[in-house]
Amino acid sequence: MSETRPVNLPWEPERYELASAPAYYFDLDRREFFKFLGAGVLVVSVLKNASWPQESGRTKAPRGDSLPQEINAWLHLGENGQVMVYTGKVEVGQNVRTSLSQAVAEELHFPMEKILLVMGDTQLTPFDMGTFGSRTTPTMNLQLRKVASTARDLLIDLAAAQWQTDRQHLVAADGKVSDPRSNRSAEYAALVKGKELTQSIPAEDPLEPAASWTTLGQSAPKVDGRDFVTGKHRYPSDQKLPETWYGKVLRPPSFGATPVSVDLKGAEQMGAVAVHDGNFVGVAASSSALASAAIAAIHVDWKTEPQPSSQELFEYLRKNPAQGKDPTGDGDRFELGNVDQAFASAAHRLRQTYTVAYIAHVPLEPRAALAKWEGDQLTVWTGTQRPFGVRGELAEAFRMPEDRVRVLMPDTGSAYGGKHTGETAIEAARLARAAKRPVKLTWTREEEFTWAYFRPAGVIDVISGARADGTITSWEFHNYNSGSAGIRTFYEVPNQRILFHPAHSPLRQGSYRALAATANHFARESHMDELAHSLKMDPLDFRLKNLKNERLRGVFEAGADKFGWGKRSTAAGHGFGMGGGYEKLGNIATFVEVNVDRKSGNVEIVRVLSAFECGAIVNPDNLRNQIEGSNVQGLGGALFEAIQFENGKILNGKMSRYRVPRFSDLPVIETALLDRKDLPSAGAGECPMVGLAPAIANAIFDASGIRLRSLPLVPNGLKTT
Amino acid sequence: MPSFHLSVNGRPYTIEADPQTSLLTALREHLDLTGTKYGCGEGQCGACTVLIDGQAQRSCITRASAVAQKQITTIEGLAIGDKLHPLQEAFLKEGAMQCAYCTSGMIMSGVALLNGNNHPSRSEIIDFMDGNICRCGTYSRIIQAIQSAGKQIADSGKVGTQ
Numbered sequence: 001m002s003e004t005r006p007v008n009l010p011w012e013p014e015r016y017e018l019a020s021a022p023a024y025y026f027d028l029d030r031r032e033f034f035k036f037l038g039a040g041v042l043v044v045s046v047l048k049n050a051s052w053p054q055e056s057g058r059t060k061a062p063r064g065d066s067l068p069q070e071i072n073a074w075l076h077l078g079e080n081g082q083v084m085v086y087t088g089k090v091e092v093g094q095n096v097r098t099s100l101s102q103a104v105a106e107e108l109h110f111p112m113e114k115i116l117l118v119m120g121d122t123q124l125t126p127f128d129m130g131t132f133g134s135r136t137t138p139t140m141n142l143q144l145r146k147v148a149s150t151a152r153d154l155l156i157d158l159a160a161a162q163w164q165t166d167r168q169h170l171v172a173a174d175g176k177v178s179d180p181r182s183n184r185s186a187e188y189a190a191l192v193k194g195k196e197l198t199q200s201i202p203a204e205d206p207l208e209p210a211a212s213w214t215t216l217g218q219s220a221p222k223v224d225g226r227d228f229v230t231g232k233h234r235y236p237s238d239q240k241l242p243e244t245w246y247g248k249v250l251r252p253p254s255f256g257a258t259p260v261s262v263d264l265k266g267a268e269q270m271g272a273v274a275v276h277d278g279n280f281v282g283v284a285a286s287s288s289a290l291a292s293a294a295i296a297a298i299h300v301d302w303k304t305e306p307q308p309s310s311q312e313l314f315e316y317l318r319k320n321p322a323q324g325k326d327p328t329g330d331g332d333r334f335e336l337g338n339v340d341q342a343f344a345s346a347a348h349r350l351r352q353t354y355t356v357a358y359i360a361h362v363p364l365e366p367r368a369a370l371a372k373w374e375g376d377q378l379t380v381w382t383g384t385q386r387p388f389g390v391r392g393e394l395a396e397a398f399r400m401p402e403d404r405v406r407v408l409m410p411d412t413g414s415a416y417g418g419k420h421t422g423e424t425a426i427e428a429a430r431l432a433r434a435a436k437r438p439v440k441l442t443w444t445r446e447e448e449f450t451w452a453y454f455r456p457a458g459v460i461d462v463i464s465g466a467r468a469d470g471t472i473t474s475w476e477f478h479n480y481n482s483g484s485a486g487i488r489t490f491y492e493v494p495n496q497r498i499l500f501h502p503a504h505s506p507l508r509q510g511s512y513r514a515l516a517a518t519a520n521h522f523a524r525e526s527h528m529d530e531l532a533h534s535l536k537m538d539p540l541d542f543r544l545k546n547l548k549n550e551r552l553r554g555v556f557e558a559g560a561d562k563f564g565w566g567k568r569s570t571a572a573g574h575g576f577g578m579g580g581g582y583e584k585l586g587n588i589a590t591f592v593e594v595n596v597d598r599k600s601g602n603v604e605i606v607r608v609l610s611a612f613e614c615g616a617i618v619n620p621d622n623l624r625n626q627i628e629g630s631n632v633q634g635l636g637g638a639l640f641e642a643i644q645f646e647n648g649k650i651l652n653g654k655m656s657r658y659r660v661p662r663f664s665d666l667p668v669i670e671t672a673l674l675d676r677k678d679l680p681s682a683g684a685g686e687c688p689m690v691g692l693a694p695a696i697a698n699a700i701f702d703a704s705g706i707r708l709r710s711l712p713l714v715p716n717g718l719k720t721t
Numbered sequence: 722m723p724s725f726h727l728s729v730n731g732r733p734y735t736i737e738a739d740p741q742t743s744l745l746t747a748l749r750e751h752l753d754l755t756g757t758k759y760g761c762g763e764g765q766c767g768a769c770t771v772l773i774d775g776q777a778q779r780s781c782i783t784r785a786s787a788v789a790q791k792q793i794t795t796i797e798g799l800a801i802g803d804k805l806h807p808l809q810e811a812f813l814k815e816g817a818m819q820c821a822y823c824t825s826g827m828i829m830s831g832v833a834l835l836n837g838n839n840h841p842s843r844s845e846i847i848d849f850m851d852g853n854i855c856r857c858g859t860y861s862r863i864i865q866a867i868q869s870a871g872k873q874i875a876d877s878g879k880v881g882t883q
Contacts, residue, residue, distance in 0.1 A: 042814060093820025093857050229809040229822035231756015231796035235822060238755035288750060364760050364768055364822045364856045413758070413822025445761040526856055538855060601844075622818055625859065629819055632858025655761035655854075663847045666860045 033073050040078040040192045041154055043147045045126075045201045072126035074147040074201075075104070081175070081189035081268050083108065083115045085144060087129025089136050090120035090385060091411040092419070094685045096136045096225045102619060103141045106208055106215040107148035109172045109311070110188065110372055117223075120387040120409030130386035132417060132511060134584035134683025137618060141681060145207050147237075152328075154199045158191045166325050210616035210677040217675075219621030235413050237368035237442045244370065245273075247431040247441035249292040250281040250298055251451065253508070254648030256305040266297030268545045273435040274298065282427060284435040300673035302396060307648035308506035314459045317481045320504040334488060337495035341644075342474035346465025350531055353461050354523040355710045357508055357642035358454040360653075362660055365413025367452065368442040369429035378405045380427040383412035390422030397426045398433075416453060416633070417511035449653030454643055455512035456505060458482020462524035471536050472546050477524070481505060483516025486690065491546040507645060514686040517583045518637065518693060522711055525579035525694030530707065538577060539698065540565055551613055552582055554674060557588040559611030562672045563591035571599060574606070575703025579694030585682030588616040590631075590691030592667075594699040603700060603716030605635060605667040610691065613674035614682040620673060623684050627671045630688035635661045638693035640715045725786045729754065730798025740786035745769045747785040748795060756796035756825045760854070767853030770826040770833075771795050777833035779852075796825040799832065807877075808832055811870035812863075819857035827853050831867045839875040841867065 004208050033042055076084045084106050087389050091097040095115050105112040118124050118129075128140075151170050159177035160167040164195070170179050178185030210217060227233040260279055264274035272285040272294035276325040281298060284292040308316050337540045343349060369382035378398070384390045387407040407425065424441050430440035443451070458481045465474035475493040477642055484500035512518075532542035540560050547553055559578070560566070568576055573596050580589035594608040617623055644651040693711055701707050704718060722737045727747060732848035736742075736751045748754045748771070757780055760768030764779040771780045798805045808831050811817070818824045822871045827850070832842055840847070846864050854865065 093822075095819065178793035219816075221813060222818065222821075225813045225818075226805070227827060228818060228824050229796075229805065229812045230800060231754075231825050233821070235758075237759065238749075240753065240755075264839035287738070289742060297758075354878060362856055364820070364854065365758070366764065369755075412820065414820035416856070442759065445763075529803060610858060625816055625862070628861060632860060633856065654763065656763055660854060660856065661858065662854060663851045663860050663864075666847070669861060 028532070033076070034196045037076045037084065038078050038080070038192055039196055040076055041151060041195065042073055042198045042486055043075040043151045043154075043201065044198050045072045045074065046384055055143055059534075063236050064190070064225060069396065074126065074144070075151055077188055077192055079150055079189055079193045081114060081187065083110060085115060085117045086125040087117060087119055087144065088122075088125040088133045088388060089140050090387065090409045092131065092383075092385065092415040092417065093413075094626065095222055095619070096131075096140070097411065098220055098430070099137065099618050099622065100141060100144055102215050102218070102220050103144045103224055104148040106213055107145045108152050110175045111213060112220060114175070119411075120373075121406070122408075123392045124502045127388055132420065134686045137614075137681050138585055141618065144592075146201050148204050149207055150199055150201045152206070154197065155188050155191055158195075159186055162186070169709075174267065178183065189296055196289075207480070208680075212496055213616075216618055217616065219495065219619055233364055234410055235368075236370070236381055236410050237365055237413070239370040239381045239440065241370065241372060241408065241438040244438040244440050245284040245286055245431075245435050246288040247282060247284045247428050247439040248288070248295045249427050249447075250283075250295050250300065251447065253302055253444050254304055254646055255307050257302045260301040260303050260665070263299040266299065267294035270294050270297060273431070275431060275434045277430065280427070282431050282432060284431040284439045302569075304648065309646040310357075310642075310644050311624040313357075313457055313506065315507060317457065317459050317503040321594070322381065322502040322504050325466045325596045328655035332484065332500050334496060334498040337476045339476050339495040339497040342495035343465040343476070346473050347465045347468045349464070349536055350527065350534060351463045352463070352527060352530060352709060353459065354519075354526060355460070356519040356522065357457045357711060358457040359512070359637050359641040359643050360449055360511065360643055360656075360658065361416045361418030361452070361512060362448070362658070363414040363416060363418055366412070366443040366445060366448040367419065367424040368440070369422075369424035369428040370438060370440040371425065371432040372438040373429075373432055373436075376400065376404055378429055379408070380406070380425045380429055381408045381410060382422065382428075383408055383415070383420055384419050384425070385415050385417070386420050389420065390425050392431060392705065393422040394425055400430065416513040417455075420511055421453070423451065445655055446653050449658065450650045453508040453510035454480045455637070456509040457507075458516070458519045461520060462527040464527060464531060466531055466535060468535070470532075470535050470542050470545050471579055472531070479516070479520060480521075482519040484520075485515045486517030486520040486581065488551055489614055490549055490582050491528070491543070492548050493546070506642070513633070514583065517581075517686070517690045518634070519711070520570065520584070521579060521581045521690040522693040522697070525581065525691070526697050526709065529577065529694070529698040529701065533701075538566065538655040543578075549565070549582065551587045551676075552580065552589075555587045555611040555613050557578055557581070558672050558674055559589040559609055561590050562670070563609045565591060568593075573703055575699045576699070577698025579691040579698060580689055582691050583687040586612065586684055586687030588612050588691045590688075590695040592695040592699045593694070594696060594703050596700060596703040596718055598704065598718070601719060603639070603645045603714045603718050605639075605665070607668045608695075609670045610688050611672040612684065612688055613673065613676055614684050614687070616677045616681045617673060617675045620675075624671050626684045630685070631669050632661050632666065632691055634689040634692040635665055637669075637711060638696050638713060640712045642712050642715060660678050724788050727752075727793060728791070729793045730795060730821060731792075731836040736785065738785070740784070742785045744780035744783040744785045744788060744793070748780060748827065754795050754797055756786055760823070760826070765852070766823075767826040767830055768823055770800060770829040770853065772833055775833065775836055777830045779830055794829075799810075799816070799828065806832065806870075807873045808866065811866035811873070815862045815866040815869065817859055817862035817866040819859055823853065823857075825857045827855065827863055831863070831870070834867065835871050835874060839871045841870075841871060853870055
């Protein structure tokens with residue numbers, strides 16, 4: 001972790017995946033860009049002495065007084081009419097290739113289908129911290145709107161100069177500048193013909209208000225959709241170069257095991273290239289079958305260390321504090337008023353503990369990389385949410401400067417926060433160097449389950465006090481290990497003590513869609529339901545009594561209305577619950593109906609309704625898709641997903657042993673979208689997930705009288721004893 | 722090197738590899754037909770689904786040599802020229818994907834279902850498709866896509882691809 005990193009940055013890096021920003025950037029200069037792209041217009045941002053590091057855009061580490069100017073090229077409009085846009089953000093199924101294309105089309109007044117985004121290529125795109133924290137819409141969408149608006153202004157200026165007229169009479173629309181008075185018009189491509197112009201983004205440039213959007217705000221279909229339904233798109237694991245060999249890594253028998261002696265002869269006799277370098281043992285061979293056989297022929301003696309097991313997990317997390325702070329979310333500690341005094345004098349008091357298990361991301365495409373060396377230059381194609389971060393990892397692993405490493409990220413088969421790191425990139429590159437040819441390496445599903453990282457497990461204690469009229473007076477909240485994202489309460493409570501306690505994690509843990517916000521919302525919103533019941537108040541009335549935030553009230557009220565909260569008829573075994581909150585700039589209220597069969601213990605999720613508000617909606621259909629997906633994926637962690645481990649081994653690290661949501665788990669999912677055209681657009685990939693688990697737990701209580709306080713809630717059905 | 726024959730998307734191939742090689746590896750590694758995906762290697766996720774004589778089968782747990790005499794259809798062989806299969810069209814129309822890594826397998830399973838039944842009910846679709854996993858959670862859209870493609874196939878009086 002970088003020591004020079006400022007602590008209070010506007011972006012929210014995910015815990016555990018922080019890495020220092022690259023120390024050097026070697027830019028193409030403007031002339032090189034035109035040589036590469038052809039004549040046209042190039043929109044750049046020039047950053048002088050900017051604070052470092054920032055989320056996106058290239059800057060240099062502050063060293064010395066005179067920093068050279070750094071140039072980022074964001075958009076090129078060529079004389080062939082092609083618009084190329086460069087962004088370090090990546091596509092993992094959240095459909096930002098589409099929404100960012102909409103942003104450019106909107107402000108450039110140019111057809112969306114003629115816009116091509118180059119994403120996540122460390123040689124061509126401006127530096128970007130990574131695609132996480134639901135930041136693409138609030139930051140990159142806005143940035144590319146500014147970029148496109150700058151280009152449009154320049155095109156109008158070009159036409160005005162060419163026609164010797166005042167620019168205010170000219171109109172830019174549909175890829176043309178025209179003068180309605182003289183009926184003259186010119187395609188953008190014609191205006192830039194033979195020119196090599198660069199234009200910086202002005203500090204202030206008015207953008208189209210959401211109320212007058214024509215391309216943004218529409219349900220544009222997925223860009224390149226046809227390539228995905230025909231199998232033509234090449235994901236990282238589909239990449240291939242001539243003479244490519246296949247790589248495989250020899251895995252230790254358990255976490256913490258190290259090789260004492262390694263005999264590679266068996267593998268080498270089969271014609272494989274075998275490598276033993278530090279703790280790394282791997283092979284490259286002409287086929288994946290040969291690589292697997294060669295791995296099996298390597299003899300290693302391992303030294304193992306005893307490791308904790310899942311049975312003792314929660315006690316272990318309480319008893320093994322880690323030093324250091326959580327650099328994410330809302331901070332380590334928050335105090336307001338006098339919580340001890342308020343608790344002592346409260347009419348109603350409640351103290352409960354909630355737990356959350358480790359879960360795996362299970363991206364359907366496992367980690368994969370293709371690596372190629374040309375002399376001392378390394379190029380790697382890999383699926384990662386942090387191409388620039390992985391470039392840094394490679395440079396560090398091979399002790400080489402970053403300008404000799406290029407990382408490219410083909411649109412990838414999902415990530416969910418699980419692909420921040422560059423393991424396969426490093427493994428493939430090490431084997432490619434030994435084999436002296438390109439090497440591709442794809443993890444098996446078992447490797448993915450074992451050698452990636454997990455969503456942190458956690459223990460949360462909540463201690464609350466309320467007056468008889470339902471006013472919460474004290475709120476104490478302790479989260480052990482799972483993280484501090486979403487830890488602060490959004491209810492109005494005069495006395496609060498909120499603490500995050502980092503712990504030594506027995507398993508490698510990292511980012512996950514919504515990360516700790518899921519655990520913190522589960523604890524908070526379950527506890528709110530428990531408080532409401534102990535006060536004999538309706539859970540919705542109780543929330544609204546203690547909630548001032550208008551946007552959050554808006555989603556609870558809209559959701560309750562559409563769900564029919566309070567008007568529902570109760571069939572035997574059916575129950576209703578809600579959960580909601582504020583996360584990653586979005587506001588969610590989730591309402592759930594369950595059907596509990598007390599005899600069999602089966603819990604069926606009948607219906608889920610999500611009311612969601614994330615400012616001005618960028619793409620309504622994709623927004624619905626993200627909300628539906630959050631709810632389906634969220635069912636797994638809420639109901640049955642948990643990693644089981646024992647003494648350094650994962651016990652259920654296979655698809656047949658780890659249950660993820662399937663078609664038969666699908667409830668009816670409804671969405672209520674609140675479009676706030678007066679507010680900036682926020683991301684939607686994470687926030688909609690956080691309301692689901694508590695809404696289900698609360699609905700199960702409503703249906704059965706049984707209060708469940710551990711995620712997953714019903715891995716083996718509802719136990720009635 | 723031993724070899725075996727495969728007929729994929731109407732074309733004959735000779736593959737020089739161990740006949741024990743999985744069909745998935747033969748397609749991806751030897752024929753560079755990468756539209757068929759690896760997801761789990763144990764027939765649990767459906768990403769590797771292909772049609773064998775019109776029936777959906779998991780290529781990761783199918784020995785390539787065992788299907789040497791059969792007609793294999795992969796996602797690359799579904800469109801006729803530029804004309805997409807109605808289910809491919811329906812996936813686009815319904816936005817039935819996010820990362821789309823499961824899409825090939827979903828479409829191949831869906832085509833196998835529609836080959837036998839143009840009007841599958843919601844519960845028939847769920848039963849048939851339950852072995853295909855979409856981690857992005859687009860199941861409800863996939864159900865809609867299958868139903869709308871079935872209707873389209875029925876309306877046009879055509880039969881599905883083999």
